[in-house]
Amino acid sequence: MVVSPRGDHQGQAIVRASWLYAAPEERERCPACESLRLSDLDLHEMWQAVNGRRTGFVEGCEDCGLVFVNPLPSDEAQATFYSPEGEWGRPRAADDPAPTAKASTRHGAAAWSRMFDAIRHLLPVTTPPAGVRVLDFGCGPGKLLDALQDCGWETFGIETAMERAFRRHRRLVAVPAEPTFDLIVASHVLEHLVNPLALLRQFASASKPGGYLLVSAPGFDALPLHREYKYVINGRAHLTAYTRACMDGLLARSGWQTVDHPGRNDSGAELRDARKLRVLARRASTSLPTPARPLEAARESLRLFYRHTAGRPPLQRLGFFRLSARLVETRRQIRRDIARIRYRLGLRARLLEIYRRCVGTRPAPHSRGTPRSRP
Numbered sequence: 001m002v003v004s005p006r007g008d009h010q011g012q013a014i015v016r017a018s019w020l021y022a023a024p025e026e027r028e029r030c031p032a033c034e035s036l037r038l039s040d041l042d043l044h045e046m047w048q049a050v051n052g053r054r055t056g057f058v059e060g061c062e063d064c065g066l067v068f069v070n071p072l073p074s075d076e077a078q079a080t081f082y083s084p085e086g087e088w089g090r091p092r093a094a095d096d097p098a099p100t101a102k103a104s105t106r107h108g109a110a111a112w113s114r115m116f117d118a119i120r121h122l123l124p125v126t127t128p129p130a131g132v133r134v135l136d137f138g139c140g141p142g143k144l145l146d147a148l149q150d151c152g153w154e155t156f157g158i159e160t161a162m163e164r165a166f167r168r169h170r171r172l173v174a175v176p177a178e179p180t181f182d183l184i185v186a187s188h189v190l191e192h193l194v195n196p197l198a199l200l201r202q203f204a205s206a207s208k209p210g211g212y213l214l215v216s217a218p219g220f221d222a223l224p225l226h227r228e229y230k231y232v233i234n235g236r237a238h239l240t241a242y243t244r245a246c247m248d249g250l251l252a253r254s255g256w257q258t259v260d261h262p263g264r265n266d267s268g269a270e271l272r273d274a275r276k277l278r279v280l281a282r283r284a285s286t287s288l289p290t291p292a293r294p295l296e297a298a299r300e301s302l303r304l305f306y307r308h309t310a311g312r313p314p315l316q317r318l319g320f321f322r323l324s325a326r327l328v329e330t331r332r333q334i335r336r337d338i339a340r341i342r343y344r345l346g347l348r349a350r351l352l353e354i355y356r357r358c359v360g361t362r363p364a365p366h367s368r369g370t371p372r373s374r375p
């Protein structure tokens with residue numbers, strides 16, 4: 001049993017009632033910062049049953065603000081999922097057409113370069129000085145690298161699911177441990193990871209002093225606006241979710257100072273754009289403060305989301321997620337038992353029917369041939 005502060009508006013401490021219900025292979029620590037101060041935020045229906053249970057949780061860390069599904073997949077399951085033979089990699093490896101012409105990236109330059117407006121006077125990304133290097137982690141087909149290379153960048157990529165980007169760009173199998181890059185990009189990568197903090201720290205080691213990092217992920221703050229819950233977190237590919245406060249805090253913990261939130265998720269933005277959280281950060285030489293209550297934004301976002309949608313069952317509205325999960329699993333168990341009994345009864349009825357047919361069609365011994373006359 002883990003005792004953790006719920007961190008609700010009254011600030012009351014409650015017991016995270018794992019004795020009432022625990023998801024199979026549930027973690028007790030935050031996968032990023034290792035904190036034990038976890039709070040249940042929602043139920044999560046797992047994609048596959050484990051030990052007969054399918055109910056897990058969406059949880060939040062009170063220390064770093066990370067929102068994640070619990071249980072999380074193992075490292076082996078993750079490696080398989082993203083390999084070229086895996087569920088994620090297979091369709092992407094197959095969809096690997098020839099690269100587009102260089103000139104086609106010119107049209108897109110204005111769009112992507114707007115991400116760097118806040119640092120244009122420090123790092124002119126479209127007219128960079130000689131010798132600047134960029135790493136795109138999870139570069140996909142390499143469209144951003146194509147555009148940066150056209151502007152004069154030395155381009156490097158990391159991608160396990162497809163080959164296309166490496167017809168033009170240098171491939172790395174891991175993030176270098178020494179300062180190498182002026183710019184690192186991780187576009188829609190962190191939500192796929194179990195431990196985003198470990199990767200952000202690797203990026204810090206690979207960045208030159210004063211280098212920049214651009215990260216993007218589905219925006220948890222904007223959930224009440226776009227209402228696409230499964231886009232933000234779904235337990236299949238998107239395992240972790242981020243508010244601005246959480247992302248800024250994780251960046252600060254790993255040696256990055258937030259400079260800008262390009263394309264802010266405010267109501268004035270285009271909805272498609274509003275779904276995304278983007279953060280531009282600079283490698284910091286000193287330790288940085290982290291937000292005081294980093295999980296509050298996620299909690300508020302969920303509250304507003306459920307106000308606009310079908311709402312929550314009363315138990316969950318009151319914060320009794322473990323009791324609610326126990327009831328869900330009990331109902332599922334009862335339905336499963338009834339289905340099993342019905343199946344067995346149906347099978348028994350069918351066997352009886354087959355038996356009756358066999359016995360009923362068999363000719364009786366006295367009906368064969370001409371009946372004998374009794375003496």
Ligand SMILES: [Zn+2]
Pocket residue numbers: 030031032033034035061062063064065066
């Ligand atoms: Zn944490």
